[in-house]
Amino acid sequence: MMDLTQRQWVKHAVIHPFEGFEDMRWKKSGSLKIAMLIVLLLFLGEIAYGRLYGFQFYISYDKTFNIIPYIVRSFVFFGAWTVGNWSVCTLLDGEGTLRNICIYSAYALIPYIVQLYVNVMLSHILVRDESVFMQVLELIGTCWTVILLFSAVKSVHQYSLKKTVFAVILTIVAMLIMLFLLVLFMSLIQQVYIFISTVYTELSYRAKV
Template identity: 35%
Template sequence: MWKERLRFPFYVIVHPFKGFWDLKYDKKGNWIVAMAIVFLVSLAAMFQYQYAGFIVNYNSPYSFNSMIQLRNVILPFFLWCVANWSLTTLMDGEGKFKEIVVSSAYALLPIFLLFVPATIYSRFITLEETAFYYYLNGFAVIWFLFLIFVSTMTIHQYTAFKTIVTICLTAVCMGFIVFLGMLFFSLVQQMYSFFFTIYKELQFRG
């Protein structure tokens, strides 16, 4: 049972149309496997940030923060899922939130599969061989974007054009959610400062 669940994401990234169809209608997706993939992609991003060869790595090793690196993958992932679900409910999308989360996580798998060997490769290359490193990373991102396109189209039963429009609007919606979140926390901070000032003033007068 679990062997089949672990093998299924690899089937999806090679046969995306059939794979995402099976994920939606045959219920072959799995929450635990999906979250494991997101976590592995986070580790791959951290691995590349910290251990890529000095020829291609311009990051300071002293600025590394594992929590920030985790946030850079996990936060955008869930922002995408929430924004996509919120938007597609208004655009007659057939995908459920769980299906969006699982399919999006499965689409991330090529990033893990290619970022790790690219990082290892970068530690043994010369300046003339860096093109292949960037090719591997670029191919991983293109593969991921293609899988996101197919998953969105299949999960929500959209046409190709509507899928492209939905992906673009989802990106805009993600930015809007971030803006509202920053606005909310700024408002909370100002309210806290206001009430704390009043409290200190009353304490001083008392």
């Protein structure tokens, strides 16, 4: 089997969706540092897509920059997918470790990330009548990433086709549950903060009086 560098393995996995991850698994390849860099590029790409898109295609009415939505769409979603898939597939006798799931899933995001940056650049070059090219590019990048994610789950856990579909569905359900619990937790933290702040303000006022 081929002997590639870590960067070459990334290219091999993306270009060969049905055998790239299988080859990576047998060679025990994959870099966690590269995976984290890819997730960081996803974060920056989401910001570029939301804030630097050509004005003729997208107008932002936000008066202030809020980084939270971009963190959610990159780091939080990716973390929820990784942990959710690991949790579900542990119950389904999957062979993948949390580290490998993280690496393979990050590699699978590359087509989607590439189309983010390319579309941002094209939005400053093309006119509105040519937006179909950007839509096609977005569709290709998204579908390619979906195929890679499916292949990554199948390869890292050594599942059959049907079991992979079942695992992906359960992973999405697990993500929704985790995100729902996260929203509840953040809401609880906010309520506690408001309560403490109110008590502190009241005590400060009474102390001055």
